[in-house]
Amino acid sequence: MTDSQNFGFLKLHMPGFSDNLMLTYSKNGITFLYLFHPASSGVVSQVVKDTLTRGISMYRITLKILAVSFVFITFNAYAEQASSIARGGQLFDKWFEVIDAPKPENTHSAWPASNTKKKGNVTHRCKSCHGWDLMGKDGAYASGSYKTGIKGLRHLEGKSNDKVIAAMKDETHGYAGKMSDQDFEDLANFVTKGQVDMNKIIDRNTKLAIGGNADKGAAYYNTVCAGCHDKNGKEPKGMPPLGKLSNKNPWEVVHKTLNGQPDEDMPAMRAFDLQVTVDILTHLQTLPKE
């Protein structure tokens, strides 16, 4: 190690926080910070003591505390955003179930009269008009019982939340007053920051997962999902077997795997790499269909 590189440890007493341990590693004037959780080992604490007795100037400590607060803030923001997006995904699926609002009884005014196959509360779900793939008339709902001719929302990926929130509150949608500010924010986060390009992971013609590993998927599924859905995907009773659903509507399965099931204790896999969800879908597509 050259003179311009050094390791240091620092224990931080920050009002309102439990003790946190930080490893600093400086190289060529750039300091990297690593945070440790309070439950760190005695060995590390010893190093801290040694380092502290050698003395660190107050100036550097202050700078580092500032930097650490920044790390905290960034990390919290990241964590909050993932759960906001997942909740937004569930609202997109069935908002009235998520917020325990009364089920709308009428058919949504924006539901086209040409489609007589669906009516009532289902026509109020975002997914019914814009699709599980968020591609609207250009996606899976180009045909079938959900054909509406309504456009998708793919072009809003990376755009600002304001536009999405304004649309939900406009006359076409009429959601103003039906959901809270937080609900609108979560929905907008989902639309602008939580989209997945379904065409990259699901083959539109065969409906099969692209690039998934069924063995890894089985390991994930058997440990995370099977407790509720059974290893063969036939639980709980009352929902279609996962082997059937995943081959019939893989877009819905991806959406629900990433975001969870409205008003159920089902986990959302969004915080993991997207590949985990693709592997799970690949495995589900091998499960019994009846």
Ligand code: HEC
């Ligand atoms: C009954 C059908 C229907 C439902 C349900 C529906 N939308 Fe829409 N949405 C539309 C139509 C139709 C348009 C196009 C309006 C236009 O072009 O003026 C649209 C447009 C949008 C736009 C604007 C797109 C753009 O390019 O500016 C956003 C954002 C949007 N919808 C989000 C949502 C969200 C989020 C939900 C659920 C909370 C939802 N929609 C539910 C029919 C629906």
Ligand code: HEC
């Ligand atoms: C804590 C229990 C629990 C766990 C764990 C769980 N789920 Fe679920 N899941 C449910 C419940 C309950 C439903 C709703 C069942 C119903 O509609 O009757 C559901 C619904 C679903 C649906 C939608 C079915 C439909 O027709 O609407 C899919 C897809 C799904 N789960 C996939 C998964 C996958 C994949 C995993 C693992 C990553 C998983 N679930 C883990 C409880 C769970």
